[in-house]
Amino acid sequence: MSTFREQQLEQAKLDIVAYQTARRELITGKIQSYEIDSGQSRQKVTRISLGPLNAVINDLSDQISELEEQTAPACATIMRPV
Numbered sequence: 001m002s003t004f005r006e007q008q009l010e011q012a013k014l015d016i017v018a019y020q021t022a023r024r025e026l027i028t029g030k031i032q033s034y035e036i037d038s039g040q041s042r043q044k045v046t047r048i049s050l051g052p053l054n055a056v057i058n059d060l061s062d063q064i065s066e067l068e069e070q071t072a073p074a075c076a077t078i079m080r081p082v
Contacts, residue, residue: 009067014038016060023053 002010015038022034026047033046045053 003071005067005071009064009071012060012064012067016057016064019053019057019060023050023057026050026053 018036018038022036022045025031025034026045027050033044036043036045
C-alpha cells in the first residue's frame with residue numbers, strides 16, 4: 001500500500017514526463033501546438049508557451065526532489081568519538 005506522498009511522487013513523475021514530451025515536440029519544430037493530458041485536465045501549449053512550460057518543469061523537478069526526500073527510508077548515522 002502506498003502512502004499519499006508516494007502517490008504524489010508518482011503523479012509528479014508522470015506529469016514531468018508529459019511536460020518534457022510537450023517541450024521536446026515543440027522545440028523540434030515538427031508541430032506548432034501540443035496538448036498535455038494529465039488525466040485530470042487537458043492543456044494546450046504552443047511555442048510561445050515554452051517559458052511557462054520550462055517553469056512548470058522546474059517546479060515539478062523541485063517537487064519530485066522534495067517528495068523523494070520525504071519518502072526515502074530514514075537512516076541513522078552512528079558516529080564514534082575520535
